[in-house]
Amino acid sequence: MTTTRVAVAGASGYAGGEVLRLLLGHPSVEIGALTGGSNAGQRLGTLQPHLLPLADRVLEPTELDVLAGHDVVVLGLPHGQSGEIAAALPDDVVVIDCGADFRLQDAGEWERFYGGSHAGTWPYGLPELPGQRELLRGATRIAVPGCYPTVSTLTLAPAVAAGLVEPDVVVVAASGTSGAGKAAKPHLLGSEVMGNASAYGVGGVHRHTPEITQNLSGLVEGEVSVSFTPLLVPMSRGILATCSARLADGVTAERAREVYEQAYAAEPFVHLLPDGLWPQTQSVLGSNAVHVQVTVDEHARRLVAVGAVDNLAKGTGGAAVQCMNLALGLDEGLGLTSVGIAP
Amino acid sequence: MTTTRVAVAGASGYAGGEVLRLLLGHPSVEIGALTGGSNAGQRLGTLQPHLLPLADRVLEPTELDVLAGHDVVVLGLPHGQSGEIAAALPDDVVVIDCGADFRLQDAGEWERFYGGSHAGTWPYGLPELPGQRELLRGATRIAVPGCYPTVSTLTLAPAVAAGLVEPDVVVVAASGTSGAGKAAKPHLLGSEVMGNASAYGVGGVHRHTPEITQNLSGLVEGEVSVSFTPLLVPMSRGILATCSARLADGVTAERAREVYEQAYAAEPFVHLLPDGLWPQTQSVLGSNAVHVQVTVDEHARRLVAVGAVDNLAKGTGGAAVQCMNLALGLDEGLGLTSVGIAP
Amino acid sequence: MTTTRVAVAGASGYAGGEVLRLLLGHPSVEIGALTGGSNAGQRLGTLQPHLLPLADRVLEPTELDVLAGHDVVVLGLPHGQSGEIAAALPDDVVVIDCGADFRLQDAGEWERFYGGSHAGTWPYGLPELPGQRELLRGATRIAVPGCYPTVSTLTLAPAVAAGLVEPDVVVVAASGTSGAGKAAKPHLLGSEVMGNASAYGVGGVHRHTPEITQNLSGLVEGEVSVSFTPLLVPMSRGILATCSARLADGVTAERAREVYEQAYAAEPFVHLLPDGLWPQTQSVLGSNAVHVQVTVDEHARRLVAVGAVDNLAKGTGGAAVQCMNLALGLDEGLGLTSVGIAP
């Protein structure tokens, strides 16, 4: 197996750290340059004490000459920063962006939700979407999905694509805090989040709304309306997405399970749980798996589907590695696992 | 002020414990007999170490002769046990049931969701429902609402009553573990719940569904359809209910806030937060307050409202004390507070 | 009862917030000016959403003219700031400092552990120390103890004072995060503290070490040597202090309990638990109580004592109110409770 040299920009953040954690277990990767912004010059051991084998690595500045000479460059930077770097890297280098800059297709949606000008659109890093895997094989630019969109999309896609529901979905997603990153914001202090559940970005204003909309609308004719509410709950990793929509006529629970079984039977990382078992984020902690379950609320005439993901693993770093494998023509699951860490 | 003698049955459980915690701070209550089932004979100090002033009380058996001679009897027993005891207590004793037995109006719904025969229907202990306060004044039998129904109802009632939405609501409620009680069930072990979020009772099967439906349907002509999904998140107290429904024509965010302001301006315990602030369970921990916020998702054309409650306080014990005050003709807020314990 | 006008400086912090939470339940206090540094001009409702009755109060700058005209001024400011303000307030105003500036007797120790010049020494706000209550009655300057010193001292004082142990104690105290305050420091992020236990300030360097030493040494001839290690554990409130020391000759478990019983029998807020029950921080959450237990490790010939406190309640704000009551000649427990919030 050829060795792939990978550089990680933003190595001191949660996204970069998760990518590195997974690359350390990847059999054909050589970890190259690690860069940080304000952290350049520091030992990684101080910033990411869990990545022991890389403890003595010194963070370099996020500059082109540092990132040059690698086969793959993974970007774990604040949004708005990826575009410039990516534009300057050679076309044959595989650039994987964990940030939002290249996820959206519509420039108007980008400007409306993120502000600033739209950097562009890269192949979307969700291989489980119909037709997406082929687009990612051999790709040299990949946009890793947002964590909420990953689990929301995977939890609803089969129902939407098969016309089991009206194109009008409601998603309430309970997330741990690591999705908010490592920046020291007051509302993310331990004292503010422990023993506390809260909603934020309510009313269709959260930046992941257009991404979920784009993903689900891409499965059908016309637009799928998405009502998305994120919640912050007292844990570090994990998102549990509770999704529902009005049933189309005649849809039964059995039909729903049948559709999900077909959709995911061949997928290495998305698992429809056995009837009666409901997803728990603990079961997928540290793993690239997504657990899904679906049922029908007969009385309310709604399909209800729940999905669990580790926002840093399959929600960010795991997706990056999975897409890197596809881009390089490697076994898609190299360095990844479906086994969670529990309890 | 006359002193009211109060007995608490099920004093070793979470509901009974919360009632006692509040009664200890009530200026005109004398705490009488404390009973337990399997715990009879034990010192309360071993079972409820936080209730220090009652540490030396010995739990008595839950029997009529023990409960006799009190002005008020609060029942914190497993469901199915209240009916017999209540039937045998004198009519002029105020009996307040924290359990489910007398909450539902429809015997069919009781049998369908709880099994066994329907014990009956008592005045429903949610004074904030239109007209309900008068029914509770001087009542001698009161059914304390379930915790999820309390917060879901209060969060949606103004919108439903004012016709702001179609009668088809979706509720996803993230709860701490104390709502499940003190029984040692494997899935409630600390190792199973910490670092974990999960959904349960999915698809309209949760017992609180008919209760929420009953409450909201009582506000309008016809039935309100309720899709209810509870989630378990890693904290002990608190429920954050995220509720939404399709908007009726022409409803704006301003109109929605106006309706909620009018609905709750005079309510001592339900508070519509200032525009832009969203409820957090930590803000109401240990208090009888419910924080609510409402907005409109223009794009998805849905009203989204979020409510936070402490499931043991206003969700159970606080409601019991609030209703006791109404039943006895006392100031409704005696022994209760709107101030939470944070951080 | 005369009404006491109280101003709180640093009303947006955790210490100030806890003082306010307790004052809101105090029967003879009128809450006056609330001040903040960088938060001046903001509504308290945005910063302390749990203090609902004070939501519309606007924070004023921490200036003398704002603090003037009150009977009591409570300071919840970063250390180093209290001295100036206190010096300028009239001698007959009761000034209670929740910060460290006036806790230590020894200027050398202050400079060694805190840097900067020693502001002075005020009556130490721990009424449970022998002789201390009398010093606080009618005092007009009071230094509230640090949270770790409060629980460590109360847990060890009886044993040290009675000569049950050699003057060489070891304290390991597991604390929630709120003791570190509201400043947004990276290591205090929810993602960094949840699912994580860590030690800090190891080796005798933590600032509370000289304070614990001062307290225990004041009970005997000569100095008591203190080895203090604080730990950060995943909760918001609470400190559990595990304290031990070599037994003096002939000391038995029975003798130890006898000594502790005598020491605390008459204390309203410090409780020796019944034999066999060990302190839990949850039992004292939100309350002014400290739970203590003591035993003897026969084999290792050490006395082991454990204490639990709520660091924000009796550890900070509760102590402030308790001392305020003493200073004003009120019932010491006014506005305070021994009842915790559990589960």
Place this chain on the structure above:
Amino acid sequence: MTTTRVAVAGASGYAGGEVLRLLLGHPSVEIGALTGGSNAGQRLGTLQPHLLPLADRVLEPTELDVLAGHDVVVLGLPHGQSGEIAAALPDDVVVIDCGADFRLQDAGEWERFYGGSHAGTWPYGLPELPGQRELLRGATRIAVPGCYPTVSTLTLAPAVAAGLVEPDVVVVAASGTSGAGKAAKPHLLGSEVMGNASAYGVGGVHRHTPEITQNLSGLVEGEVSVSFTPLLVPMSRGILATCSARLADGVTAERAREVYEQAYAAEPFVHLLPDGLWPQTQSVLGSNAVHVQVTVDEHARRLVAVGAVDNLAKGTGGAAVQCMNLALGLDEGLGLTSVGIAP
């Protein structure tokens, strides 16, 4: 590489589950029979939903004929059950017991702390103890250490062995709940542990005391006295052990670090952190690493050392796999990692 067939008894418990999680990532292991007591007949997917690849395995009864025909049998059973099974398995089968039955050398200590008769003594599964690795190479019976003894021993061993301290150590170890196992005991309920820190087994009565004593005493002449206090803190995995002892004459911080560096420089899994960095359990979550740090409290004249371990990984299942590798003559670290899962 030959494939090793491994059976796991007690596959539904936390110990068994962790062993399986690690074996799933072991390159030369074939997972054979999985047994459970009361759970026999159930699908593993219901009991251990995170072990997806084994979801369809059906638990068999823990019987000899089921365990026969394997190269390695790992026992994750309640104590007292291992002896009988082990005695009946062939001598050339490698039997690794995660339980306590064969850890202690002294029958008197076993009876005193565990009750019942002493099953015997097997090679102790802590390769990092001086001389121990050689005893484990090719062994066919191995007793995996207790979790608290693992981290306490590794944290203190270098200091004790080098005579840096008096033979009188104090250990206070803060642990997550998973160490208490999966049995549904009331005090382990999420509502009882979240937001709560407590001490238990205080006073030298905890069963791991004689094991820590045995390990440390084995390093020197004479007995090392151990005062051990375990604490329960609100997390699922992890133990942070704070250990101290009086310094022998003339010991400095530099000398202490030197001793620890020498002791652990060549150890694959025990890491002395760089000067100034203190262990955090989050850094070793899911990994076989132990992080250690040591310093000297000049004033109190004590050596203070802190260690962090994942109680289920290196504390139980990781140690089992590490010892299995040694027993089979494989690379010691096969299937194990030093990389933790953080945040």
